[in-house]
Amino acid sequence: xxxxxLLPIGAVDGRWLSxxxxxxxxxxxxxxEVLPAALDPEPSFHPGRGQYCxxxxxxxxxxxxxxxCWRLLGVTALDLYIPILTFVFGEAQMNGGxxxxxxxxxxxxxxxxxxxxxVLAERVLKESVHELGHTLGLTHCEDYNCALAPSHSVEWIxxxxxxxxxxxxxxIDNCQLTLANL
Amino acid sequence: MNGKGNLLIVDDETIVRDSLSKWFREEGxxxxxxxxAPEALTLLAQRHWDLALVDIKMPGTDGIExxxxxxxxxxxLIVIIMTGYASVETAxxxxxxxAYDYVTKPxxxxxxxxxxxxxxxxHRAERxxxxxxxxxxxxxxxxxxxxxxxxxxxxxxxxxxxxxTEATVLITGESGTGKELVARALHAASPRRCNPxxxxxxxxxxxTLLESELFGYEKGAFTGAQYRKKGNFEIAEGGTVFLDEIGxxxxxxxxxxxxxxxxxxxxxxxxxxxxxxxxxxVSATNKRLDELIDxxxxxxxxxxxxxxxxxxxxxxxxxxxxxxxxxxxxxRKFAPAMNKRIVRVSPQAMDLLQRYDWPGxxxxxxxxxxxxxxVAREPELREEDFTLKLPAPGHEARTLEDAERLHILRVxxxxxxxxxxxxxxxxxxxxxxxxxxxxxxxxxxxxxxS
Numbered sequence: 001x002x003x004x005x006l007l008p009i010g011a012v013d014g015r016w017l018s019x020x021x022x023x024x025x026x027x028x029x030x031x032x033e034v035l036p037a038a039l040d041p042e043p044s045f046h047p048g049r050g051q052y053c054x055x056x057x058x059x060x061x062x063x064x065x066x067x068x069c070w071r072l073l074g075v076t077a078l079d080l081y082i083p084i085l086t087f088v089f090g091e092a093q094m095n096g097g098x099x100x101x102x103x104x105x106x107x108x109x110x111x112x113x114x115x116x117x118x119v120l121a122e123r124v125l126k127e128s129v130h131e132l133g134h135t136l137g138l139t140h141c142e143d144y145n146c147a148l149a150p151s152h153s154v155e156w157i158x159x160x161x162x163x164x165x166x167x168x169x170x171x172i173d174n175c176q177l178t179l180a181n182l
Numbered sequence: 183m184n185g186k187g188n189l190l191i192v193d194d195e196t197i198v199r200d201s202l203s204k205w206f207r208e209e210g211x212x213x214x215x216x217x218x219a220p221e222a223l224t225l226l227a228q229r230h231w232d233l234a235l236v237d238i239k240m241p242g243t244d245g246i247e248x249x250x251x252x253x254x255x256x257x258x259l260i261v262i263i264m265t266g267y268a269s270v271e272t273a274x275x276x277x278x279x280x281a282y283d284y285v286t287k288p289x290x291x292x293x294x295x296x297x298x299x300x301x302x303x304x305h306r307a308e309r310x311x312x313x314x315x316x317x318x319x320x321x322x323x324x325x326x327x328x329x330x331x332x333x334x335x336x337x338x339x340x341x342x343x344x345x346x347t348e349a350t351v352l353i354t355g356e357s358g359t360g361k362e363l364v365a366r367a368l369h370a371a372s373p374r375r376c377n378p379x380x381x382x383x384x385x386x387x388x389x390t391l392l393e394s395e396l397f398g399y400e401k402g403a404f405t406g407a408q409y410r411k412k413g414n415f416e417i418a419e420g421g422t423v424f425l426d427e428i429g430x431x432x433x434x435x436x437x438x439x440x441x442x443x444x445x446x447x448x449x450x451x452x453x454x455x456x457x458x459x460x461x462x463x464v465s466a467t468n469k470r471l472d473e474l475i476d477x478x479x480x481x482x483x484x485x486x487x488x489x490x491x492x493x494x495x496x497x498x499x500x501x502x503x504x505x506x507x508x509x510x511x512x513x514r515k516f517a518p519a520m521n522k523r524i525v526r527v528s529p530q531a532m533d534l535l536q537r538y539d540w541p542g543x544x545x546x547x548x549x550x551x552x553x554x555x556x557v558a559r560e561p562e563l564r565e566e567d568f569t570l571k572l573p574a575p576g577h578e579a580r581t582l583e584d585a586e587r588l589h590i591l592r593v594x595x596x597x598x599x600x601x602x603x604x605x606x607x608x609x610x611x612x613x614x615x616x617x618x619x620x621x622x623x624x625x626x627x628x629x630x631x632s
């Protein structure tokens with residue numbers, strides 16, 4: 001069975017990660033486990049921006065990825081960016097083995113609202129499926145219910161579901177990358 | 183447009199090119215990147231791009247100058263300027279030069295996604311608007327194809343039969359019989375009706391001008407070619423090309439045209455990239471192409487390509503029963519524009535119109551009715567409103583040959599016997615006129631007329 005490993009980047013609540021792993025596993029017909037050691041994010045910190053470069057984090061994750069691991073998903077509470085954008089919710093290696101998601105801007109309190117752990121968990125899960133979808137070669141989907149729908153704000157993330165639509169699943173099948181035999 | 187669109191990113195910083203390219207690919211766009219203005223211009227010449235994101239500050243040619251050059255090559259390209267430090271000056275300079283928008287780095291993901299998406303959607307809507315206008319024009323005009331005579335019914339039946347097919351059609355008939363209207367009707371009856379109908383009057387253009395009109399040209403192909411221009415075969419993508427006065431094109435252009443019809447691809451003047459084209463060809467002529475072939479002035483292989491199906495339009499004098507319908511149609515067409523309540527053609531005027539030979543065919547009738555409406559008094563068009571001259575009783579033509587002989591001799595008389603001038607007025611070449619005069623025994627006849 002395929003193995004998806006969740007890698008904490010910086011301080012992330014282990015129990016929270018375990019609950020997320022349990023919900024993520026069926027979406028990819030994979031076994032999902034949380035790695036005990038966290039990745040140190042500091043080498044990827046940009047002092048001028050006060051943010052962490054997701055592309056650099058992915059490069060470092062790639063170097064320490066276990067060959068037995070099908071997909072390595074980094075999870076962090078830190079604010080991520082790529083050089084040309086003000087922020088990203090996550091980033092993935094297109095057709096690659098690693099992806100990273102950040103809960104920083106998915107928190108209600110980031111927008112001046114009262115904390116809501118359930119909403120946060122739902123958003124992180126959707127973004128995790130979204131980024132892992134990119135690692136399977138999928139581009140953004142026009143179906144707003146699909147987890148691969150473009151979502152550059154939390155409102156759009158809240159609108160979509162946690163699963164891939166039938167068409168995206170078919171696109172994976174067409175690439176000979178059926179979820180069952182990956 | 184491939185998928186969501188083809189984007190070209192121009193920035194001298196590798197990290198910007200890489201991260202932006204990757205991000206837009208995930209969005210579903212086809213993306214390429216260039217690190218300098220020369221590389222961007224090379225990429226632009228190689229293939230079609232919908233939108234370019236251009237950094238304003240680059241070594242050598244800056245973004246504003248590059249934008250100007252990109253638009254010289256492809257005026258339809260959408261350019262969005264990227265700037266590190268927004269200032270009113272740079273924004274004004276960019277927009278004045280024709281940039282669609284300018285954006286400040288780093289971008290908010292939602293903002294840049296919407297800017298690019300909206301620019302492409304706006305551009306697409308503009309092109310669709312133009313296409314729809316052309317379609318509406320093409321669909322409405324064929325209503326002018328008026329006639330209930332047996333000859334006209336055969337033409338309308340032919341349009342109905344061949345219109346919906348892909349067959350290449352050659353329309354023949356004298357000048358003014360309505361060949362372009364038939365071409366428009368064929369287009370309107372075809373599955374290509376929602377795409378453009380491009381009309382090219384071959385006789386009105388010189389050889390080189392016709393070549394660049396048909397095939398387009400690359401920037402710098404010749405003096406004055408400041409911009410890349412699409413040819414009519416490209417513009418007609420998915421639609422119909424109507425080549426009017428096909429008998430007037432040079433042998434060289436005939437060869438080029440034959441190749442396009444066979445290969446379904448063109449190469450722009452000054453270019454070397456073959457471009458696939460999808461069009462249906464309808465052509466027309468008032469000349470006898472078989473005679474031109476005999477004279478070595480028209481390629482027989484092109485003739486057979488063009489003449490897959492032929493529609494011959496009868497001259498108006500051979501369908502006189504349609505004259506009342508046509509006169510009534512033109513009266514209703516022009517009277518409202520002249521603010522006149524003219525509601526009928528008097529019986530005497532109609533008799534005159536039906537007896538007249540109409541050498542200029544329907545076009546001449548249309549002009550005659552329009553001119554008569556100018557001087558007419560409400561409520562009807564009278565005989566005296568028309569300035570038509572019927573032939574003297576002794577010279578009244580009974581056969582087509584008689585009519586041709588009399589018409590040629592009258593024109594020749596007006597030209598004082600100068601055959602070159604007469605041939606120009608008759609729109610035939612001098613050799614043809616000479617042969618016809620020989621056939622009609624010109625010297626004796628001219629003496630009679632004069």
